[in-house]
């Protein structure tokens with residue numbers, strides 16, 4: 001029986017992943033946790049919820065023991081732009097939280113899923129069709145913690161036999177919960193701008209390509225990899241996955257097909273632009289496809305249709 005503790009459960013991924021996991025494994029078997037209880041009844045009232053600050057190892061251990069979990073999905077982390085504003089805090093939360101999670105998993109014999117990111121790459125990485133195994137010298141504290149995290153997860157698998165798994169997520173686009181301060185957030189905010197104001201000011205320059213994915217595909221990736229046959233996995237942690245790659249003008253054009261009066265201008269943020277330019281234009285995700293059958297369902301056109309429909313319902 002799978003019983004799962006999710007850290008950072010009230011963030012952009014967690015609020016949707018917890019509901020999906022509760023559907024699959026049963027409401028009582030998925031323990032949501034976050035540093036604070038937020039006004040999010042969908043999560044805190046649809047199953048167990050605990051306050052867990054991942055920097056405090058005993059809080060992770062207490063929640064894991066209380067519910068006798070056999071898996072931890074560790075999502076609590078700072079994103080790239082907030083991480084650049086406060087690198088020391090990003091190190092403390094991203095590295096400290098992951099280290100504590102892996103230690104608890106080792107002691108309690110739990111498996112661990114934790115996401116890495118396109119942020120684990122840097123300026124010296126090949127930009128197009130970025131290989132699974134390549135140069136990783138990121139230029140942000142977020143990226144430093146993601147590369148170190150990938151290595152730490154591999155280490156716990158090889159050294160202690162902890163069943164660790166992970167993917168490198170691209171920018172994630174969703175309508176349920178806003179992302180918490182990343183570089184790819186424009187690709188979420190643009191839809192809110194289009195639906196609410198019929199306009200958006202973009203902080204990323206025209207022509208800047210990044211990988212992106214619609215949340216339903218991201219959730220499927222987590223579940224599929226966690227359920228994958230371990231004997232087929234050559235890479236356990238840090239699989240490249242992507243669903244689409246676009247620059248701001250492409251998402252603008254796609255929205256305009258649905259909302260002809262939509263307008264966009266640019267006011268570039270130098271910090272996030274520098275980060276975006278250091279990341280790949282497009283990932284090669286063939287290892288994930290071959291080793292555990294990764295396959296996205298949404299492209300820019302189908303995602304845009306669904307995002308606009310869902311946001312129109314949510315914001316009316």
Ligand code: SER
Pocket residue numbers: 079080081116117118119142169170171172181182183184185
């Ligand atoms: N979406 C993340 C960010 O922009 C990248 O993983 O920080």
